[in-house]
Amino acid sequence: MVKMVVVEHLLDLAGFYQLPFDVKDEKSVDIYVPDEDAIVRGRLDFLVFKNQLWLAIIESKNAGVSIREAIPQTLAYMLANPQADRPIFGLLTNGDDFVFMKLTQQDIPKYALSDKFTLLKRENELYRVLSIMKKLGQLFS
Template identity: 60%
Template sequence: MVRFIQAQNIGLAYFEERFSLRLAEDEVFFTEWFESLPEITDLEKQGLDRIKVHFLRLIKRPPLSEETVKLVVLSPLLNLSGFYDEPFYMRGEQSIEISAEDEGEIIRGRIDILVIQEQLWLLVIESKRSSFSLLEAIPQALVYMLANPNQDKPTFGLVTNGSDFIFLKLTKENQPKYAISDQFTLLKRESELYQVLSVLKKLSQVLS
């Protein structure tokens, strides 16, 4: 009998056991989030500063839903980084399923936004769960990334709750491996949104 598991109810230990997924220990595996990043223009910085102001204004009256985070934070970031332009396309919330061989288990979940021909996955956590660590959402993001049918190219992910951001990279050749970036936040006096946009622009270059 097949057992169905919701993506949000599983942890990294499950993936390591069922899918032989391993954390890449070599820093060279995921250099896209810190190496040779594009410069951010003064105009882009102004746009990012407005995103921060709008977000800080909205969180004064919680809760802040996933849809509001997408509208106020994520959508402007994707626009500035070029993901609304050719050759990229956007798809809305998607259902996915993955299964481990001979395990009789199928994992089900939904992705919030899927970009670039299934090579960049974006997972938004409701901001009302501000105490919810982004690290706890990484297993759910990996579910969607593992479901990517393209085996020979790396898959990238971004997990955010509107104020904090973590990037992911996954490869599936031979043994599946993943790595995570540092955590960025717009809540610091010196907002790290500039770095977030720079990483997104780098990924747009890599994936185009």
């Protein structure tokens, strides 16, 4: 429900459903785990890309689930990015709270999280989330 009610509208308002971007939902990815010689399969909630360059992965959870639970899953998906020489961004949400993530993999994978934006304040922070999404879109268009 969070995907339909919140995320799809944010993607539309941020301009990600327009050229030069493409959005895939429920995209399957395979992640190779060398230590265990295994392949882990997963499904991205949303993948925003331009040509073959992955720009952002969006992971949504149900409203009652903490965003913290989405961090390991999203990082695993981000590590599957075929262009490991470029940073990739993520957005984690449960419909009430939003956190942006950035991953770089040049030498050693490093990630950073933004502050948490929430709808549960007097001043609704959804506009700030949309503003950040638009800025990311401008950087990559």
